[in-house]
Structure formats: C-alpha cells, structure tokens
Amino acid sequence: MTASTTTPPRSLDDPDVGERYLRLVGDGDEYGAVEIVTALLDNGADPARVMLDLIARTQSRVGELWAANEWSIAREHAATAISERALAAVSARSAVRPTRGRITVACVDGEWHALPVRILGEMLRLDGWRVDFLGANVPGPHLVTHLHQTGPDAVALSCMLATRLPRAHAAITACRSVGVPVIAGGPGFGPEGRWAHRLGADAWAPDAEGAIRRLAREWPPPIEDPYRTGFLGDDEYTYLMRHRGELVQTAMTRLTAAYPPTGSYSRRQHDSTLEDLGHVVDFLAAALYVADEQVFTDFVAWTAAVLEAREVPPVALQIGLTLMRDQLRDYPAAIAIIDAGVATLRR
C-alpha cells in the first residue's frame, strides 16, 4: 500500500481523492469510502461539495464505466449502494434546522434512480427545507395522498429516463390540481428541461444547486390552470402502448432472419435484445407523447454507443428499428421519428 491510499485525504482539492474514492466504491470497500467522506468533513470540507464533487461525480463516472462495458452491472449496483451509505454519512453529520418550508422529493412512477434525487433532498435540507423524501418509483395517487397528509409548499419531481415522461405528466397534473406547485428535474426532462415545461411543471432546474436558486427566487409561483396541458398522447401513442408486447415479440422473432448472429445468442444476450427492443417502443412512445423526435434520436445515439462497447455493430440496431418500422406502416408520426433515429445512426 502506498501512502496516498492509507493517509486520509485533507481536502477535496487533493489531486487523487476522486480516483481513490472511485477505486474504493469499485472494490466494494464500504468502510474505506465512508472513511474518506468522514475525513474530508473532519478537515472542514463543505458537506454540499462532498456530495456534489465527490459522490455525485463518482456516480456519473460509474455510469460511464458501465456504459463502456468496463464495469459489470453488479459492480455498478455495489458502488451505488456504497454511495448511498456515504451520502447517509454526510447527512448524519450535517443537521440543519428547517427555516424555509416543506418540500416533497420523489421519483416519478417507474423511475428507479433514487440516488440523484436523494442528493437533491440532502442539498435542500442543508438549505433549510424540511424534506419529505419518498424515494424511487412513487405512483401518482400515492404522491397525492402524501400531499393531502403533509401540505407541502412544493414537490420536487425527478425523471432520469425520458420513457417516464407520460407518467411524469400525470404526476405533475395531479400535484398542481391539489394546489401544490412542481419543480421538475433530471435528464429525462430533456435539454434545458424542455419537456418539463411542455408537461406543465411550474419550474425546472438542471441540478441541486439550480433547484436551490430557483426555489429561493419566487416560490410559490402563480398557479395557472392545472389542466392546461391536458392529455398529450394521441392515437399513435395509445396504439403503441396497447401493442407494446406484440411489437417487441414480432420484432424479436423476425430479427433471427434479418440479423443471423442473433440465432446463436445466449439466453442473456437474447434477454438483453428483448429489453433493447422494449426500450425502442418506450422511447418512441415518449417521443410521440411530447411530439419531439429528439427523445428518440438521443436514445438511438446512446444505445448505439452502449452496444458498440459490447461489440454489437450499429447495423444490428438499425435492423431492429426497421423491424419496428415495418409494423407501424399506418402510423406516420411514428415512422417519421424512427426515420430520424435511423438517420442519427447513419451519422
């Protein structure tokens, strides 16, 4: 062991602190990771900076390493669990008496990325908010029951995956209809929160610090008609949602003929392919819902990179898109979005 791996870090400016922390979470060394965090706080580091510059930044690196096929899913899961412990350690050592108001922090229905929003919750707590943290996957009706029981000043709603946008819309409308304004966030809401605004959110922020600034500026914002965005899904969206299983299964069956390497796929490869085809339908449906092809083209670009890291050539994805397109001949908006996806792939 070298001195740098045994000596506790003195500050976040130590050149190797990020690498050391990443190594520890990657090795499943929970105690080592918590020790680093504790040592930084002991040496006077700002808890907010520890959460954002160390824990959050490392999680993003973990995502990159998984996407590049350098880390397994299990290793990512273990690292995330350790980051949750490290975050709890920061939280335990930085109590702040609430002075601002009460805020409910939750992920939309079907959204399992609880850690980003947990960081947001802790940051709001440090800023003086009384935070009710509801965590991952909160169904709309339960969220509304909670609002009735607690009467918060705001709901902070997280959506990391654009596929959850229709559910986010239902949640936003439900919160606003009981008079609680919503601040939305997470990359699922698109560049500059484009889709948060389309779905009627009262505010959007790119990250925890942005949320703190936005909530300090003007809150509550004037509540407009809570139903102003109505139901955005059209016939094409509804068709896709109703026939999701059939669309995926048919594409999978035809894939063996269209792309022969799938014939010798292992069970695991077969299941991942099914999952990818499911994502094709889900991102397509979300793109139709908010009427913006970028939901789909971003997904295609990201999936192509993930598949390439696993030695699956882009042509396999292109064939998958074409097999989906063939089944949607009577749905012009869906076809146009798939074509934009294929064009992205060619570029």
Ligand code: B12
């Ligand atoms: C850990 C992780 C998981 C864990 C989550 C566990 C947990 N307890 O959180 C699990 C294993 C469940 C998971 C599952 C999946 N994941 Co995942 N995951 C990640 C990973 C590696 C880290 C997430 C994280 O903690 N990031 C760190 C935080 C701090 O990031 P952050 O975005 O900067 O956070 C800030 C903002 O987002 C913002 N914010 C967030 N919410 C809100 C809300 C409000 C109101 C505001 C104002 C701000 C705000 O504030 C945060 C703090 O500043 C990311 C990689 C990444 N780059 O994030 C992938 C990632 C998000 N996952 C991804 C995917 C694809 C999936 C799966 C579909 C994988 C699969 N095949 O099943 C599933 C989907 C599950 C679901 N339905 O939700 C992709 C998404 C890509 C895309 N195109 O959308 C990513 C980007 C990985 C990648 N590089 O490809 N995942």
